Amino acid sequence: MPERPLAPGLRPFDAxxxxxxxxxxxLGRFGSFFAEALAVLVTxxxxxxxxxxxxxxxxxxxxxxxFLTGAFTGMVLGxxxxxxxxxxxxxxxxxxxxxxxxxxxxxxVLAALMVTGRAGSALTAELGIMRITEQxxxxxxMALNPMRYLVVPSILAGLVTFPLMTALFDVVGIxxxxxxxxxxxxxxxxxxxxxxxxxxxxxxxxxxFWKSLSFGVIVTWVCTYKGFNVGHGAEGVARATTQAVVLxxxxxxxxxxxxGSILQ
Amino acid sequence: xxxxxxxxxxxxxxxxxRELSLEIATGTITIVIGRSGGGKSVFLKHLIGLMxxxxxxxxxxxxxxxxxxGRALDEIRRAYGVVFQGGALFDSMSCFDNVAFPLREKxxxxxxxxxKRVEAALAQVGLEGVGPKYPAEISGGMRKRVAIARAxxxxxxxxxxxxxxxxxxxxxxxxIHHLMLDLHRRFRFTAVVxxxxxxxxxxxxxxxxxxxxxxxxxxxxxxxxxxxxxxxxQRFIKGEPDxxx
Numbered sequence: 001m002p003e004r005p006l007a008p009g010l011r012p013f014d015a016x017x018x019x020x021x022x023x024x025x026x027l028g029r030f031g032s033f034f035a036e037a038l039a040v041l042v043t044x045x046x047x048x049x050x051x052x053x054x055x056x057x058x059x060x061x062x063x064x065x066x067f068l069t070g071a072f073t074g075m076v077l078g079x080x081x082x083x084x085x086x087x088x089x090x091x092x093x094x095x096x097x098x099x100x101x102x103x104x105x106x107x108x109v110l111a112a113l114m115v116t117g118r119a120g121s122a123l124t125a126e127l128g129i130m131r132i133t134e135q136x137x138x139x140x141x142m143a144l145n146p147m148r149y150l151v152v153p154s155i156l157a158g159l160v161t162f163p164l165m166t167a168l169f170d171v172v173g174i175x176x177x178x179x180x181x182x183x184x185x186x187x188x189x190x191x192x193x194x195x196x197x198x199x200x201x202x203x204x205x206x207x208x209f210w211k212s213l214s215f216g217v218i219v220t221w222v223c224t225y226k227g228f229n230v231g232h233g234a235e236g237v238a239r240a241t242t243q244a245v246v247l248x249x250x251x252x253x254x255x256x257x258x259x260g261s262i263l264q
Numbered sequence: 265x266x267x268x269x270x271x272x273x274x275x276x277x278x279x280x281x282r283e284l285s286l287e288i289a290t291g292t293i294t295i296v297i298g299r300s301g302g303g304k305s306v307f308l309k310h311l312i313g314l315m316x317x318x319x320x321x322x323x324x325x326x327x328x329x330x331x332x333x334g335r336a337l338d339e340i341r342r343a344y345g346v347v348f349q350g351g352a353l354f355d356s357m358s359c360f361d362n363v364a365f366p367l368r369e370k371x372x373x374x375x376x377x378x379x380k381r382v383e384a385a386l387a388q389v390g391l392e393g394v395g396p397k398y399p400a401e402i403s404g405g406m407r408k409r410v411a412i413a414r415a416x417x418x419x420x421x422x423x424x425x426x427x428x429x430x431x432x433x434x435x436x437x438x439x440i441h442h443l444m445l446d447l448h449r450r451f452r453f454t455a456v457v458x459x460x461x462x463x464x465x466x467x468x469x470x471x472x473x474x475x476x477x478x479x480x481x482x483x484x485x486x487x488x489x490x491x492x493x494x495x496x497x498q499r500f501i502k503g504e505p506d507x508x509x
Contacts, residue, residue: 134352141312141346142366143338 033225037155040147050153058119058154058220059161063168065114070169073110074176077101081177082185091181095192096199098177099170103200103208107170108162109256112215115165116248120223123154124244127227128237136228151228155220162216163209170208207263214259215252222248265290266311266422266454271320273306280306282478283320288471293448293455295465298475299500304458305349307475308426311456312346313337324422342370345415345423345453349430351407353399353414359386360395363414371418385413388450389443405436409443416447425457437461441468462501466490474500 006014077098085091127150130136139146174196181187226244230236266288273281280303288294298304309315310322313329321328329340353362363382367373373381386395389409399407408428415423425444429437441461445468448455459465466472466486473483474497482489482497489497499505 130354133350133355134348135354137314138346138348138352138354140314141341141344142370143341143344144366144369 029229030225033151033228034221037147037151037221037224040145041152041156045148047149047153050149051156054153054157055161058115058123058157059165062115062118062161062165065118066111066165066169067172069110069114070107070172071176073106073169074098074102074173074178075180077106077173078177078180079185082181082187091187092191092195093199094177094181094187095194095196098181099174099196099200100204102170102173102177103204105208105256105260107173108166108208108211108215109252111166111169112162112212112219112252113249114169115162116219116223116245116252120219120248121241121245123220123223124227124230124241125237127224128230128240131228131230132233132237146228151224154224155217158216158220159213160216162219163212166208166212207259210263211256211259214255218251218255219248222251265323265325266456267321267323268311269321269323271307271310271322272318273303273310273315274318280478281310281317281320284475284479286473286480286483288454288456290454291452292470293444293457293468294471294473295457295459295469296473296475297460297462297465297500300460302475303478304460304475305426308424308456308458312344312424313341343421345418345420347408347411347415347423347425347428349426349428351399351411353407353410355399357398358395359391359397359399359402359410362399362410363395363417366414366418381417385417386410388416388447389413405432405440408432408440412440412443412447416451416453419451420453422454422456425455425459427458427460429459429461434464437464441465444468462503463490476500 078094081097081101082091082094085093085097127136130150136146136150139149178189178192182189182192223244226240226247230240266286268284268286268288271281271284272279284303284307286294286296296304296307306315310317310330313332317330320330322330324340327340329337332340353359354365357365360382363385364378367378367381382395383392386392389412391406391409391413394402394406394410399410402410412428428444429440432440441464444455444457447453448468457465457469466489469486471483472486472489473480474489474492474494475481476496482492482494484492490501492498
């Protein structure tokens, strides 16, 4: 039966209704994708080889960019915080200020953003190309669950590598702050590290750890979902990759605020 | 035996399959022909369980696979081999590993036997020594043959071919068709082939079904199809544009 045309006054409501249904539908798909991944995660067989390969892909291949961004973030922090603290005669607190900024906030967030840009985008593009070239369908018709081979190993690799990448970012960043504060601006080495030991405790480290762990899940979840549900052709892969990076980055910042307010 | 009854599928307002019915006898080669965009690939995706119909049934050995999900559907698929249009080889794996993949993951074959079976499968499609190469390093025709080797290595009962010769030169088209026929004689699987390679494909077919505007409009042995009085069939065989072109 053909649909009756809508009265012009009702069209905005129709558009809002259609948009709302589309948003709720995509959120439902997004959630059920993760629920299916969790169900596969806890049932054997476990794909150890694929997991190790994903650790290499997400973690090892991101080492250089983490090292570079960590070093320069620490150096910038060291310089800017020193220049601020020196106005109050409090430059002795440079070490804890750099360490706390990195460990609680900048380390997890910037490391996650960097890994998203490098590995997350590649993950989406790889799965997207596998989808449009029917490689994912090939797995399905072989009676092999693509979630087990392609999604779960990536999520597990995110859980393992993001905290490690964050720890590396923190250590390199603190050393960058040391180079600027101690070697360049003349602060004593004992003051930089001594005050750090006084002010940084295990709770601060755990805040960064929980954040990085959750970012690992968010980024791999978003990027594998977008790759799995790619549109048609090269344009579809390009759009999915952009969406994956943008959505992951926004969710990292939103979730960071949420975690920061809970884990004070 | 595959029995398709009243298969209907729409994408939004567009009806792609309209109460399509077809019987595919065990051990035969059935070719589904029809124009590009006429629903052949959608039909095939229903047969291999990648799409669900809006209405109708797909009975495979008495089981309606359109109602199955998860492990129950996977059990049926264990008897399947599928050759996708582009081959769908895993590009991160060598040709050897591509062919070995279903044996390793589906059948859990011991390493010694696995190597023998993979090398035999590659030899059957005339690709001895290609194992170490990656799909990107070989030609389109070789990729299709590796895909056929991968589909047949587990000795499936039903093999689906989605336009296996698209984009190949006439010599390779002939080679692939004869390879399919040769493998069918050896393994006696049921083959469902979606193709528009007319008239070459008639040489290997037991049954030809013409799909037009979502329905099977003619079905029978190749000779009967070629002699059909149905104007739609005749226009397609002769390559004449129809009124909708």
